Amino acid sequence: MSLGSIILTCLGALLLLFVLYILFARYYFNGGFYRRYCDHITTTLHGKTAIITGGNAGIGKETAIDFARRGARVIIGCRNPKKATEAIKVIQRRSGSSNVVYIPLELSDQDSVREFAETILKQESRIDYLINNAGIGKSTKGHRTKEGYNMVFAVNHFGHFLLTMLLMDRLKESAPSRIVNVSSINHTLVKEGDLYFTPKDAEGRIYPGLREYDRSKLANVLFTKELARQLEGSGVTTYSLHPGAIRTSIIDTIKETTQMSLPMYWFIIVFFWLMGSDERAGAQTTIYCALEESITHLSGCYFDNCRVAKGNKLADDDGLAKKLWDVSCQATGL
Template sequence: MTSLHGKTTIITGGNAGIGKETAIDFARRGARVIIGCRNPKKATEAVKEIQRRSGSSNVIFIPLELSDQDSVRKFAETVLKQESRIHYLINNAGIGKAAKGHRTKEGYNMVFAVNHFGHFLLSMLLLDKIKDSAPSRIVNVSSNRHRLVKPGDLYFSQKDEEGRIYPGLREYNRSKLANVLFSKELARRLEGSGVTTYCVHPGIILSSMFATYREATRIPIILYWKLIIRYWLVGSNERAGAQTTIYCTLEESITHLSGRYFDNCRVAKESELARDDGLAKKLWDVSCQATGLCL
């Protein structure tokens, strides 16, 4: 029953999947909702749907390409100019796979850049405004697949023999571990500021991410549909997948649990690597370097 009248929330990837369901929920509660995504046509259509389903006209779109740091900076600049407060930042957007060898213009792995570096940069650029709006929250959407990363998989060498930059910072599972580590370290640095942060596993969701996965991998159509059927049988719908994000944004009783990992609207145990404070601090420093932020 929580009302969000007078609150402003930003949702990356709010044009589709659990991001759109989150946007609809917040708009119904009276929040001003800003969705950031890269495709203007899809975003415009999504804004109309969110407005129609929520009954609120206070929903807008600002272009955001998380793999492009210039785009992230432009998005943040636009938001900071036009918004007096930011109460909630939902780092929701993500991709599961990119075409082999597809890297950002900075030379970073595309999946890791979208899922972690882009959100790290966005959060840091908006952080002063979020602090000024306290009590406020940052919610990072991760995955239980962070558990599949083994010790030594996430490493911070700047280049390998093939010239790849940060070769240990790549692909989906490692990016999702990065989301958990980022939440932990961010919570430590924000202690006492009035800003809390949480990391969530949305569950097994049959979402629009599978379309990009098919496009990127070009797996045989039979295998693709087997995967879809499997997720359909054991997974949840997108509205259900948004509930843990919504819970961690609104629930008043969890303010003392900043930095924790949530699954199915309750605290869950992260992997052993995700509890490594030294790894979290190192990732923070490398993320600052990769995004051009001062340490």
């Protein structure tokens, strides 16, 4: 065999390995090759009300479009009025429904969360679906809320915990109702001992073990588990989920809040282009958990690709879930 043939054979083998790697990575990050769609769910939502945090962009907006198309009154909560107004126009146009409204919500600000909940309770006689979808991937190093909490953990967990609890009585009154918490496969990266509840460290940082994305996503799953336990028999069910590796604007928030180099940013863009699903696909498990009738007995479970999935073993730690609940009540003044 000539040298040229050997080189071509090696290059072919490397190309094959690369293709297999891409296929495996897509399988891992997106819960399997087959991205299930909820078009088979024929549920109509006339007379129902859905609240979607972060409903102005990404999978939140796709969820809002689906719910509005089914006839629900859709309320999106987000912090940017301009983006919200633009999103509502898109949601109304694509869904054919005008029953879509925006209420300001800044999840990192507990006063804003309380104002949002107060407005909801004054204006809405029922809440059928609470979709805790909003989230951020990264914050400026050391960036904390006015209460002193890590920004990512505050937005991704504390804010949604507070909102859920403030709306709980109305959710119970509207039963059967559902709470859906959008988590991430990243919660499986948290190891034993990473999530801890020390009130302050030597530098005065509050709850230094409650920070950043992976831990906040584990918190979403733990919150769902404990919430399901406490809601048993109430008619309110709750689910957490991994939406898949989705090409959304959360990538831009990571770039804006870190010292990420341009080459690294484009590497991540290419990675998500190769591995990721589009936003409509990413919304399917959220929609499934909110509307699928056959899963009411699975309250508290973690889903991926519209089916129950195995999550982090730490999520099965009832003691950890209870401790997180207690600390969350302390952190939000409940």
